Amino acid sequence: MSGITSLIRLSRPGNLLIMGLTMYALRHLIMEPLLRQSGLGIDFRLSEGLFFISCLVMICLGAAGNIINDYFDRKVDAVNKPEKLIVGRLVKRRVAMILHQALNIMAVLLAVVVCWQTDRWSGMLFPVIIATILWWYSPVLKKTAFYGNLVVGLMVAVLPVWTGYFEIPLLREAYADMMSHAGHFFLLLWSWLAGYALFAFLLTLAREAAKDLEDLEGDRLGGYRTLPIVWGEPRTIRYIRNLLAVILLLVAAGSTVIFNPLDPAGRYPLLASMLLIWIPLLVCIRKCSRAADKRAYASLSRWLKVVMAGGIAFTWFAGEWITAVQ
Numbered sequence: 001m002s003g004i005t006s007l008i009r010l011s012r013p014g015n016l017l018i019m020g021l022t023m024y025a026l027r028h029l030i031m032e033p034l035l036r037q038s039g040l041g042i043d044f045r046l047s048e049g050l051f052f053i054s055c056l057v058m059i060c061l062g063a064a065g066n067i068i069n070d071y072f073d074r075k076v077d078a079v080n081k082p083e084k085l086i087v088g089r090l091v092k093r094r095v096a097m098i099l100h101q102a103l104n105i106m107a108v109l110l111a112v113v114v115c116w117q118t119d120r121w122s123g124m125l126f127p128v129i130i131a132t133i134l135w136w137y138s139p140v141l142k143k144t145a146f147y148g149n150l151v152v153g154l155m156v157a158v159l160p161v162w163t164g165y166f167e168i169p170l171l172r173e174a175y176a177d178m179m180s181h182a183g184h185f186f187l188l189l190w191s192w193l194a195g196y197a198l199f200a201f202l203l204t205l206a207r208e209a210a211k212d213l214e215d216l217e218g219d220r221l222g223g224y225r226t227l228p229i230v231w232g233e234p235r236t237i238r239y240i241r242n243l244l245a246v247i248l249l250l251v252a253a254g255s256t257v258i259f260n261p262l263d264p265a266g267r268y269p270l271l272a273s274m275l276l277i278w279i280p281l282l283v284c285i286r287k288c289s290r291a292a293d294k295r296a297y298a299s300l301s302r303w304l305k306v307v308m309a310g311g312i313a314f315t316w317f318a319g320e321w322i323t324a325v326q
Helices: 003-010 013-037 048-072 074-080 093-118 121-137 147-165 167-178 182-214 216-221 227-231 233-258 264-290 294-324
Strands: none
Touching (some): 003 048, 003 093, 013 147, 013 167, 013 182, 013 294, 048 093, 048 121, 074 216, 147 167, 147 182, 182 216, 182 227, 182 233, 182 294, 216 227, 227 233, 233 264, 264 294
16 A cells, blocks of 8 residues: 555545535535525625635645544554554554644644634634644543543534534524524524534534444453443443434424424425435444444444435435425
């Protein structure tokens, strides 16, 4: 494997692609139909170029976090997944550290560009805080029960918030005076983004716990205190199952309220929600009752990825429904 290919693998491009797709899906499949629904000819105020740059900020931070995670997890990964070990085997430790720092610096510089163009300098807090937290995640937070998982969940939940962070204030400045229901409209925009943020947060908590179960052997040798080590495997599995049950309840209740099954326009997104999210969640809950070894934990983790992908795919059906009910 060439050095360039190893560096690309180290950043986990699949995860970075999902991050980018999530932000673009929320912008164009949720926010854009909501803007059209206003009936006032409202259009995005943040240019596509600036939005792309804002996406790169999160992607650079995500790549940097993945690299520093592998940098500190070399010994543990040598036990848990030796075939995927890159730092110290295919990529020199010094090179990995330099790339990590370069990506964080790039994220901050890109954030400066967006903040300067939008005059929203509070946005600089995001890359600075995220880069700092991710630096401490692997050597400190990841070794603690729950707190490491909490940090990852919050980092993932930032993506929907970041998607609207610059756009919505610009829209408010440009259009609030001409809208009689401005407060309700902008609250609606944030509500959709917040809903996805909550979904991503809870699902990430469940998946991180499943990954802890999968990596139990190496984590124990590395002196980590993850949930399975502190609580034991049975209690951790119950925790995951309960989290998934809460997610299923929230998604089912929210979908049923928003997409009225008695309304023909609401039946298709409700059905899509069942197929893309409800059923995979039920499969995951079922797998929890049977999970007892590393292979079963890995299968559970993969199915949780299916739920994540289903959530992203569902944005298309939600956007179609928003357009239809104008």
